[in-house]
Amino acid sequence: MSDSSTNSQTTIYKGNIIFTPTSKEFNILKNGYIVVENGRVKEVLSILPDKYKNQNVIDYGNKLIIPGFSDLHFHAPQYANRGLGMDKELLPWLNQYTFPEEAKYADPNYAKKIYKRVVKEIWKQGTTRIVVFSSLHKESTKILLDYFIQSGLGAYVGKVGMDRNSPDFLIETTELSLSDTEEILKEYGNKSNIVKPIVTPRFVPTCTPESLGGFGELAAKYNVPIQSHISENLGEVEWVKELHPEFEDYASVYNNFKCFGQVPTVMAHCVHNTDKEIDLMAKNGVYAAHCPNANYNLASGIMPVRKFLNKGVNVGLGTDVGAGHKVSIPNVMVAAMQASKIKWLESDKKLDWLTTEEAFYLGTKGSGSFFGNVGSFEEGYEFDALVIDDSSLGDLNITLRERLQRYIYIGDDRNIIERYVAGKKIEEPQLD
Incomplete structure (x- = not known):
């Protein structure tokens, strides 16, 4: 959705957000928000402030949102x-x-x-x-x-x-x-x-x-x-x-x-x-x-x-x-x-x-x-992301870290429901 005050394209994604700004620990936001402006991450939030109240939110519910x-x-x-x-x-x-x-x-x-x-x-x-x-x-x-x-x-x-x-x-x-x-x-x-x-x-x-x-x-x-x-x-x-x-x-x-x-x-x-x-x-x-x-x-x-x-x-x-x-x-x-x-x-x-x-x-x-700035949801990073539906893998009543770990070990491409590259949703390629 266009923000007329900055003439920029802003999209907000909601879900269980997991990424690694450092290799030491996951940054995990349950039911969090990623604000993406012109294909890059602007901020990641636990609560959506009023300044975004007129923006459309793409809500992925209980699914995982991770970097591509x-x-x-x-x-x-x-x-x-x-x-x-x-x-x-x-x-x-x-x-x-x-x-x-x-x-x-x-x-x-x-x-x-x-x-x-x-x-x-x-x-x-x-x-x-x-x-x-x-x-x-x-x-x-x-x-x-x-x-x-x-x-x-x-x-x-x-x-x-x-x-x-x-x-x-x-x-x-x-x-x-x-x-x-x-x-x-x-x-x-x-x-x-x-x-x-x-x-x-x-x-x-x-x-x-x-x-x-x-x-x-x-x-x-x-x-x-x-x-x-x-x-x-x-x-x-x-x-x-x-x-x-x-x-x-x-x-x-x-x-x-x-x-x-x-x-x-x-x-x-x-x-x-x-x-x-x-x-x-x-x-x-x-x-x-x-x-x-x-x-x-x-x-x-x-x-x-x-x-x-x-x-x-x-x-x-x-x-x-x-x-x-x-x-x-x-x-x-x-x-x-x-x-x-x-x-x-x-x-x-x-x-x-x-x-x-x-x-x-x-x-x-x-x-x-x-x-470049790829592979994380930090400010200024290109929004490369996957939306993961891990409901087929077992009980979801475990921690988000455990859900991601389980997906890494026993999940596969069938659990990936959306793919984004530099802010654009990428459908299956139709090649000439």
Whole structure:
């Protein structure tokens, strides 16, 4: 409803509001109100004051209103491979399953068929912002960007760079890798407020020093972020040492080529980082995308997430489809909590496990902060929200914290009745 005094668009939502301004505790308002102005949260209130008495209120009754989920690591062209090759380690899995599947995206028609399903599934699972790898194919990457723009979801989408140590059917020249990336940066840099391109070297083993240096220069030139992988698997870490004995560690390779926090950067997995690498991530503001399902499935190990948090690294969650078998961020929250409990035991109880509050924070504000003021209901934050009907899950005569915890563990997309992104209600995408 329009407020004539400010010529702004104001909407008020009522329900059981739960969010995490910090990772320490939930902010819970039973039968509370969220005032949203021009797509951003203006205030959250227990009682609606008289100044809003003429505003329409959208009342969700006894349902839960929570921030939308943010996913920091997702491989769109691997969606059709979910659940396949799960008895392999990373490098054999890439060669036997992933690379042959990604090669299919040379065909734009195949890309359209799968990417329509991908974007609809992301919407369905309540993910409102996501950081996505495409394949190395320029046209298919543009299709994926266009679908996200049509959907109303927020996304960073990157064309993968691969110019060495890759199969003949899935490799590009350094020049083409950089020129195709730059073309996408130019074409899509200002096409949408919430869907943007991101520079995407796959990882050090498949990127020459020339391409890594070029990616760092492009990211700086166009002021766009970077995504890649680091220290997912022990064999991968050893391979990087063999390829680059001139550098002290894996992180130093990226850092040398200005791909490690010189612009906003997210690195997936971080299972086997050294303490020095973790310190560099904290110093440079590099995000760690924690992908426990994928790390379990490919026998990579368990990220010591508490160590990263204690050192001040920005940590968010990633589904890592298709090494991760579920698109659901709540499913990843559960896996992250379980993984942290194993690390607690392995560390002689020195690395505390994640609480429900912390896991929820990582999947909302922790990941969302990569997109700006996203993932919370604090003043000035974009209103990304989910409305949850958890009545099918059991007795509602428990605390709101318990209801949210139960939804995280045993709920699913059927419990999500509304989705909002930047203040707009997002219906199921109808993609051309």
